[in-house]
Amino acid sequence: MDEIDYFIPQDDYHPSGVLDEYLTSPGPDFLQAYLNCYTQPGDVVLDPFCQNSDLALEALRLGRKAILSDSNPITTFVSRASLSNLTSQQLSYAFVRLSEGAKMQTSLRAHINQLYTTTCPRCHLPAIVSYFTWSRDENRPIKRHYSCQTCKPSNGIPHVFSEPADEADLEALKQVEPRGFHYWYVVDRLAPEPGWQQTFVKQMLELYTPRNLYALVMVLMQIESTFDNPSYQDALKLTLLECLDSCSKLNAIARNARPWTRGKDLRPPSRFIERNVWEAFEETFKHLNERLQQFRNEGLQARFASGAEQLIGSGPRAQTDDLPNILVERLPARSLTDDLPDNCITLILSEAPSPERSAFQDLSYLWTGWLFGREQAMVFEGQQKTKQKVDWVGYFKEILGGFRALRRVLNESGTLVLHYSTSDYVRCNLLVIAGIATGLQLRRILYQPIASPDNVGGKPFSGTPGRYCMHFVRPQSFVAAQRVRAALDAPVHQRKAELRGSPSASEARSPLLEQSLKSAVGQAIRDILWQRAEPLVFNWLNVSVYEHLAKDGLLLQALKGKNLADGTVANDLRKAIDDEVREILSKDYRQVSCGEEANSLWWFVRKPFSATPVSEQLEKAIYNILSTNPNVTDQNVTRVVHSLFPGALAPEPGWIEQVLESYATHHPVLGWVLRPEDHLQKRLQEHASLIAGLTDLGRRLGYKVWIGRDQQKQSFNGKPLRELLTLSERSYGPTSLLGGTKGALIDVVWYDHALPTYIFEVEWTATLGEAVFSRRVSASNTRKYLVVPQERASLIQFKLERSPWFKQVLDEDGWDFIKFGHLMEFVAKEEHLDLFSLGKIIGLQPVAERESGQLRMF
Numbered sequence: 001m002d003e004i005d006y007f008i009p010q011d012d013y014h015p016s017g018v019l020d021e022y023l024t025s026p027g028p029d030f031l032q033a034y035l036n037c038y039t040q041p042g043d044v045v046l047d048p049f050c051q052n053s054d055l056a057l058e059a060l061r062l063g064r065k066a067i068l069s070d071s072n073p074i075t076t077f078v079s080r081a082s083l084s085n086l087t088s089q090q091l092s093y094a095f096v097r098l099s100e101g102a103k104m105q106t107s108l109r110a111h112i113n114q115l116y117t118t119t120c121p122r123c124h125l126p127a128i129v130s131y132f133t134w135s136r137d138e139n140r141p142i143k144r145h146y147s148c149q150t151c152k153p154s155n156g157i158p159h160v161f162s163e164p165a166d167e168a169d170l171e172a173l174k175q176v177e178p179r180g181f182h183y184w185y186v187v188d189r190l191a192p193e194p195g196w197q198q199t200f201v202k203q204m205l206e207l208y209t210p211r212n213l214y215a216l217v218m219v220l221m222q223i224e225s226t227f228d229n230p231s232y233q234d235a236l237k238l239t240l241l242e243c244l245d246s247c248s249k250l251n252a253i254a255r256n257a258r259p260w261t262r263g264k265d266l267r268p269p270s271r272f273i274e275r276n277v278w279e280a281f282e283e284t285f286k287h288l289n290e291r292l293q294q295f296r297n298e299g300l301q302a303r304f305a306s307g308a309e310q311l312i313g314s315g316p317r318a319q320t321d322d323l324p325n326i327l328v329e330r331l332p333a334r335s336l337t338d339d340l341p342d343n344c345i346t347l348i349l350s351e352a353p354s355p356e357r358s359a360f361q362d363l364s365y366l367w368t369g370w371l372f373g374r375e376q377a378m379v380f381e382g383q384q385k386t387k388q389k390v391d392w393v394g395y396f397k398e399i400l401g402g403f404r405a406l407r408r409v410l411n412e413s414g415t416l417v418l419h420y421s422t423s424d425y426v427r428c429n430l431l432v433i434a435g436i437a438t439g440l441q442l443r444r445i446l447y448q449p450i451a452s453p454d455n456v457g458g459k460p461f462s463g464t465p466g467r468y469c470m471h472f473v474r475p476q477s478f479v480a481a482q483r484v485r486a487a488l489d490a491p492v493h494q495r496k497a498e499l500r501g502s503p504s505a506s507e508a509r510s511p512l513l514e515q516s517l518k519s520a521v522g523q524a525i526r527d528i529l530w531q532r533a534e535p536l537v538f539n540w541l542n543v544s545v546y547e548h549l550a551k552d553g554l555l556l557q558a559l560k561g562k563n564l565a566d567g568t569v570a571n572d573l574r575k576a577i578d579d580e581v582r583e584i585l586s587k588d589y590r591q592v593s594c595g596e597e598a599n600s601l602w603w604f605v606r607k608p609f610s611a612t613p614v615s616e617q618l619e620k621a622i623y624n625i626l627s628t629n630p631n632v633t634d635q636n637v638t639r640v641v642h643s644l645f646p647g648a649l650a651p652e653p654g655w656i657e658q659v660l661e662s663y664a665t666h667h668p669v670l671g672w673v674l675r676p677e678d679h680l681q682k683r684l685q686e687h688a689s690l691i692a693g694l695t696d697l698g699r700r701l702g703y704k705v706w707i708g709r710d711q712q713k714q715s716f717n718g719k720p721l722r723e724l725l726t727l728s729e730r731s732y733g734p735t736s737l738l739g740g741t742k743g744a745l746i747d748v749v750w751y752d753h754a755l756p757t758y759i760f761e762v763e764w765t766a767t768l769g770e771a772v773f774s775r776r777v778s779a780s781n782t783r784k785y786l787v788v789p790q791e792r793a794s795l796i797q798f799k800l801e802r803s804p805w806f807k808q809v810l811d812e813d814g815w816d817f818i819k820f821g822h823l824m825e826f827v828a829k830e831e832h833l834d835l836f837s838l839g840k841i842i843g844l845q846p847v848a849e850r851e852s853g854q855l856r857m858f
């Protein structure tokens with residue numbers, strides 16, 4: 001069976017569903033790739049920690065069935081309600097009936113809009129405010145944003161006016177009592193009795209202005225009193241759920257606003273938005289209706305099962321129109337699998353649960369009780385008392401129980417895939433240990449840093465935000481499975497001894513195992529640095545270590561016969577390995593950075609930069625793709641590149657786009673087309689011309705000149721470049737000045753024993769590693785220049801910003817840049833030339849390109 005061993009590009013996917021800033025998704029390309037690779041039509045795919053309905057939708061598109069489950073009522077509700085089979089006419093009927101329903105001698109819509117009515121200062125007529133801007137410190141609105149139907153422009157397009165809030169706006173707030181019945185309506189649904197739970201609910205309700213809280217409660221009461229049909233209620237409550245988010249104080253931007261959070265705390269920004277609840281409800285309902293209509297136009301239909309047996313036993317016939325194809329359960333993974341037979345699932349694909357108590361959990365508690373009552377919200381009770389510090393032992397225990405249940409339902413050829421994004425490497429380590437402790441085999445861990453300003457800075461061993469994708473499988477043979485079970489099953493007497501108080505995990509391991517772990521850790525770090533041939537962030541090294549330990553069987557051996565039930569042994573093992581990683585890095589490796597603000601990267605203490613880094617391999621691969629294809633799309637080139645760089649060679653974000661921009665132009669129809677000046681033959685001719693120009697310029701400045709041995713064979717004006725050298729220059733060259741044989745390989749050298757030596761490496765690509773590292777010379781009184789095309793300047797600048805190790809080497813060795821065009825213009829000048837005037841064209845942003853600037857010394 002084919003396997004996915006590389007990152008599936010996300011193609012800048014942005015979810016468009018409810019709460020999509022909380023309920024993340026890897027994107028349709030990712031889901032389709034895994035479904036196509038690991039399942040067949042009619043197979044069942046399981047998402048035991050579901051965030052939304054995205055996996056179910058892709059399963060329906062590909063003729064698969066899906067089981068979605070989670071213990072959070074909000075995520076399961078979103079997953080189920082987002083697959084509604086109501087028609088557009090039915091949804092419109094529900095919306096009209098709700099909006100026109102009677103409320104306070106008027107309609108619900110009019111009643112709520114009346115709360116946001118102001119007076120237009122131009123025509124002095126009533127106008128509806130779309131949103132107010134509030135000052136958190138002053139606790140009042142300071143600006144109103146409204147559309148006036150009378151004062152709208154002549155083109156008829158509504159215009160939003162912004163005016164300071166006046167006394168009438170402040171007076172209107174007094175219409176709503178802050179602690180009125182609407183306030184206690186929500187409190188009573190969640191925590192009717194005094195206590196810490198009621199206190200917590202009251203704190204959470206402070207995230208809403210009294211006016212918005214009143215309006216949101218009015219909408220909910222009208223939904224529940226008007227509709228008995230659960231499908232109508234779900235569709236309207238799904239709309240209201242999005243408004244509970246967008247109409248809170250957590251939003252700093254009007255329209256499409258998302259939560260403003262500080263770490264794990266929920267705190268409104270200093271200027272927040274109070275949206276008109278009815279306008280927000282109407283806009284959200286329209287958006288959801290359009291999304292559902294799109295699915296219906298594709299011919300997709302979710303047929304919900306009442307139990308797992310309706311999906312598992314139906315086989316490929318589930319693709320017909322009469323059998324269930326989706327099951328959504330509000331259960332944790334351990335309980336969900338109780339109703340599933342053994343070996344029934346081919347693919348388990350889900351986002352790995354987070355160990356941290358998040359703002360979304362607190363909001364989920366509030367929103368669950370608000371929409372569905374206390375009984376469903378009880379799943380969260382007790383979480384609000386937990387400390388903010390992550391309980392890694394508790395996390396491992398939860399994950400271990402879930403893994404054991406999932407392993408039982410995974411068939412012999414099945415795959416468990418967990419994906420997530422985080423900066424915390426400990427989460428990865430415990431997931432690996434939990435998988436091994438369950439009897440699963442780790443196939444691979446894919447890791448890729450996320451391009452983000454948050455990546456900058458940090459301690460040497462701190463985590464870097466990145467994407468993870470972990471692949472587990474069951475042992476592929478009965479014999480292997482038996483060995484795993486035997487290794488994990490401890491003798492009864494040993495179990496009892498451990499329960500009475502056994503040594504810690506590190507004390508219980510044999511010296512031979514300790515040495516094996518240490519050796520494997522060192523080898524894993526060396527391997528990945530050799531593979532990528534460039535310094536790496538700590539997370540990348542950490543992933544390599546745990547992948548090696550798992551595949552070598554050392555983790556299984558370290559867990560053998562241990563009592564894993566309380567999680568302490570596993571966490572102690574994790575700490576021991578992490579300490580070993582830190583010790584080896586501190587002793588045998590060095591940090592490479594561009595100062596305090598740059599990421600801490602790790603590299604060998606003594607090994608020079610000699611191999612070709614992944615970033616330069618990537619550049620060559622993209623150039624080859626562009627050279628052999630007349631036009632390529634973003635999607636095609638990204639997929640090909642990721643497939644060429646699997647596993648630990650995964651390209652970092654941003655590189656593909658930068659290389660494409662440097663070498664190609666984007667046509668709206670043809671896609672990416674190689675620039676005419678970057679065709680190989682033209683660049684080779686230009687390369688020879690530049691070397692000839694440098695040779696001529698050196699002579700005019702009074703130097704002897706050397707042309708590299710490989711470059712002497714190139715043709716210029718029908719003759720080899722070698723003929724531009726004198727007999728003396730051909731015979732001796734700069735070897736005695738530069739030392740060794742490296743000097744003979746440098747493209748152009750100006751030399752004179754009484755003057756400084758000048759080195760020029762002419763490169764038409766941004767793959768400068770060979771010139772900078774492989775032909776590195778350490779002669780004193782030497783000045784070095786990389787001659788590059790103007791088209792590469794932005795790519796080189798990007799490389800210097802993203803590869804601090806490369807910039808550090810350039811600075812240490814004294815390299816600078818000269819652009820092709822500037823050099824050729826300078827060579828063509830007829831007047832007297834000197835080294836001082838040449839300083840105007842040095843650098844990626846030379847004085848010659850700026851309106852003014854201080855002249856540089858060459």
